[in-house]
Amino acid sequence: MIGIALLYFGGERLVTNASALARSFGLTPYVVGLTVVAFGTSSPELAATLSSSLSGTPDMALGNVVGSNIANVGLILGLTALVYPLATGRSTVTRELPLMLAVSLLLWPVVQGGISRVEGAVLFALLIAYVMWQLKLGSTDPAAVEEAEREAAEEEAIPTGQALLGAVIGIALLVAGAQALVTGATALAQALGISERVIGLTMLALGTSLPELASSLIAATRRHTELVLGGIIGSNIFNILAILGLTALVQPLPVDVQSAQGDILVMIGFAAAALLLMWRTARLGKLGGLVLLAAYGAYTYTLF
Template sequence: MESLWHLFLVALGILLLYLGGEALVRSAVALARAWGVAPAVVGLTVVAFGTSSPELAASLAAALAGSPGIALGNVVGSNILNLLLILGLAALLAPLRAQARFLRQEVPFMLLATLLLFPALWTGGGIGRLEGLLFVGLLLGYIGFLYRATEGAEREVEEEFAREFGGRGRAGLGDYGLLLLGLLLLALGARVLTEGAVALARGLGVPELVIGLTLVALGTSLPEVAASLVAALKREPDIALGNIVGSNIFNILGILGLTALVQPLAFPLAEVARDLGVMLLASLLLWPFLYTGGRLGRREGVVFLLLYLLYLGLLARDLGG
């Protein structure tokens, strides 16, 4: 009975995080546009932060609660899930074709961010404030680079934002209220989810890292799941691919960076080496799959899904052993 209560807390936390993230994105976009912020900047900062805000809230709460395994597992598990499960499902729904710029810029930078985790965990046994500062600095530099690269595409981005978020140019009290509500829901959801996940892990004898890699990762990735699958159905491959790759970059550099600045994550590389290896493999596979044919087809989608099932099988085997 106690385990069911903890599972209910996890589900409630996930729901609150999803609602909070959705409210935050909607209100922040409306406010940013009303303040005259360029749509490209809004897309690269506000929306990217908003869709990853559940991961940030959950990781911060877990780190402050003394559960670095959940904080790190949440990010690594979310990135694995994004690449193998979400892109796999999206490719089955509709082949995802990538632009050359996407291959030259976003995917290699995601690989770089992934590789940075290995020396960070190897040298210090965790991610400290120095590494966190480096991660956040790299993310800010990358956002600045992308902003300069998209300056010529303002009209296209403006039209896309008008379709997605509406064309309002004035902010009302409702927008500020929705922003506050989103932040409150995120804070409450993160606390409830972390409390339930930690108690569930300890009650069932499951390592906190595994809970973070699976249950928490899936729950906090709901915005990416919805956005990418809807984009695939609408035949918007750049949105589906960009959402996943951009989220993975932000998860590593932004979430782990900000979390480490607030509360350093002491965690040995040996305990998460396999999971980091799976994340790196998935990132490496994305590049040749896109580069050879410029697309992720249904065949590649099946490969990604099979790899994710294999990964879940490895986690289950460890628990059984």
């Protein structure tokens, strides 16, 4: 219960202050979602994956990342679309969602034989290039400046320093709340005799995805749909490039390829489903949300 409360207040603080940061720097909430929010809400996955790798449970480490990406699309996008339809611009459908799918596909050859330090360095280098590219797009796009000015006129201004501090506090609350839930859920799963892989794909993945769920649902109730989509797409890209990249740099990650390949295929399938559902209308409505939720429920059922 404490973890849920921390996640709610952390999500509220992060959404409010991330939107204010977007306005102060002339960036759209979507770009801030792809970078600041995505990194902040992915920090629990980083902590859990590093901890799992260093404690000698690599199956749980990889399962956490893959399971989080599946939960982000199947559970979080699905639930959020039921709260409020997610509409976006064509660039999300033609550029960002295909990029998320491409990064998901990249993981397939990378895991063959385990993830080495060299492969970790390549993944992390791709992350840096991705962040720089997004920031450049957001700061040079005239539409970004126009949208930031419009939102600044509609909402009460928050000083940049205060917004930055508020976002950091929001991220800290999200991390603390997720940690409280992950600890209990993992201990419970182990007590029930569930395998490391399934714990990583379900309990740990869901627990570390709760920041994305909390911030996405709060953003959806406030009609910040671009922040939702940017946060989910950015988080999935961060999870692979940053978390697996950094973890492999600290300690090479051995992979049970036979069991991991099926889960990675499911992750790729969810990324492709999100792209297909939004391709024609650049919108994810309630029907699409139900499709994603049903698929996530079916996948989780088969694991157990």
